[in-house]
Amino acid sequence: MSDDWVTEDRGAPPSEYQPGAEIEEYLDAMRLRDPGWELGPFLREAQGVFEDVTANWSKLDADASRPWMLDELWDAHREGIDAMRNDDMRPVVEHLAVLDARITGAWLEDGWDCILVRFTARSTDYKVNRMGLKVGDHKEKTWLEEWTFGKEESDLTPASVPPGAPCPNCGGPGDGGVRCRYCGQLRTDGRGFRDVWKAASIEELQDR
Numbered sequence: 001m002s003d004d005w006v007t008e009d010r011g012a013p014p015s016e017y018q019p020g021a022e023i024e025e026y027l028d029a030m031r032l033r034d035p036g037w038e039l040g041p042f043l044r045e046a047q048g049v050f051e052d053v054t055a056n057w058s059k060l061d062a063d064a065s066r067p068w069m070l071d072e073l074w075d076a077h078r079e080g081i082d083a084m085r086n087d088d089m090r091p092v093v094e095h096l097a098v099l100d101a102r103i104t105g106a107w108l109e110d111g112w113d114c115i116l117v118r119f120t121a122r123s124t125d126y127k128v129n130r131m132g133l134k135v136g137d138h139k140e141k142t143w144l145e146e147w148t149f150g151k152e153e154s155d156l157t158p159a160s161v162p163p164g165a166p167c168p169n170c171g172g173p174g175d176g177g178v179r180c181r182y183c184g185q186l187r188t189d190g191r192g193f194r195d196v197w198k199a200a201s202i203e204e205l206q207d208r
C-alpha cells in the first residue's frame, strides 16, 4: 500500500496522531476479517456522508442525518441545530467542495472498528438572521474537520459486486462503476455502506 493517503505532514492541532505504520497495520488486520473494506470506496462513501450531513446542517435538518450517526453524536448535532434555531439563525454553507479526504487514525474501541477521516473542505459559512440579513464573513473559506466512522467489529463492510455483474439493487447492466448509473445505488451486496459504518464523532480542526 502506498503512503500517499496517510499523510506524514499532519499539520498543527491536534498534536497527537497515530503513526502511519500503525494505522496501516490496523487496516491490514481489519481487512483480513472484513474483505469488503477497500480504501477508495470507504473514503468516497465517508465523503458522501460528510457532504450530506453538511447539507442537512445548512437546512437545520437534524432528523435527516440521524440514520448515519451514532446516538451520542446525533444528540450533540441536534443540540447545535436547536441552538441555531433558538437564535433565529440559519447557517448557509454554499459551494461545498471537498478538497481532500484522508485517513488519520484507525483503532478498536469498545468492540468497534474506528477510522478517523480528515476532510479539507471549502465553502461559504455565514449565517442569516431572522431579518434575512447575512451575519459574518460570506467569502468562501477552507476548513478542516475530522470525523470518526465506526462499525461493529463483527460487522462486514458490504462488498462491491464484480465489474460486469448486474446491479444488485435494480438489476441494471454492470459497467464496473462504484455506483449504478441507472439507479444511483452503490453496487454492493447486501446492506449499504451507511447501514454498517456510522459517524461517531466530529471535530473541527480549523474554523470555517
Ligand SMILES: [Zn+2]
Pocket: 167, 168, 169, 170, 171, 172, 180, 181, 182, 183, 184, 185
Ligand atoms: Zn441499479
